[in-house]
Amino acid sequence: MQTLAAGSKSARGRAGGFTLLELMVVVAVIAIATAGVSLSLRDSAQSALERDAQRLASLLETARAQARASGVPAQWRPTPKGFVFEGLPRSNLPTHWLAETTRASVLAPVLLGPEPLIGPQKVALSHAGRSVWVVTDGLRPFRVQNSPEPVSP
Numbered sequence: 001m002q003t004l005a006a007g008s009k010s011a012r013g014r015a016g017g018f019t020l021l022e023l024m025v026v027v028a029v030i031a032i033a034t035a036g037v038s039l040s041l042r043d044s045a046q047s048a049l050e051r052d053a054q055r056l057a058s059l060l061e062t063a064r065a066q067a068r069a070s071g072v073p074a075q076w077r078p079t080p081k082g083f084v085f086e087g088l089p090r091s092n093l094p095t096h097w098l099a100e101t102t103r104a105s106v107l108a109p110v111l112l113g114p115e116p117l118i119g120p121q122k123v124a125l126s127h128a129g130r131s132v133w134v135v136t137d138g139l140r141p142f143r144v145q146n147s148p149e150p151v152s153p
Contacts, residue, residue: 045128048099050144053125053132056083056104057142059093060112060123060134064142066091067113074112078104078123085112102127122148 060076063085067074074087082096083104103126110121121142123134136142 046130049102049125049127049130049132052097052099052102052127053134053144055098056123056125057134057144059085060110060121060136060142063088063091063093064112064118068116071114073114075109076112076123077109078106099127124148 063074063076066088070089072087072089074085076083076085079095082094084095085091085093086109105124105126106122110123111118118136118138120138121136125132125134133145133148134142135145135148
């Protein structure tokens with residue numbers, strides 16, 4: 001018959017189960033993985049709005065360059081299902097939003113040229129309760145910002 005002395009190991013070797021250190025390491029790894037996943041997931045509505053805003057800023061700059069190159073007045077205005085560029089000859093620019101629920105609002109059509117300097121322009125875009133603005137001071141290119149007020153570059 002086997003007897004155990006104080007401080008000696010069991011006859012079978014190591015006792016079953018995990019040590020506290022092993023459990024803490026597993027919990028830490030799970031916490032780091034969860035934090036990484038949650039930080040990498042973005043709000044899809046905000047992402048869609050930002051994509052549409054960046055795209056609109058690029059399209060407005062493209063139309064502005066076309067208006068200057070052709071010497072014709074051009075403007076942009078929203079429509080119920082998208083937007084339209086008016087005055088550009090042979091324009092192949094898109095006329096719809098990437099996200100169907102994106103909406104634009106302006107006080108007046110956005111004037112794009114043909115003059116090199118245009119007045120300050122601003123377009124408010126909204127999607128799922130969020131808003132961003134595509135703005136220019138008339139000299140600099142169109143840019144996306146989170147407020148309607150001009151922000152120094």
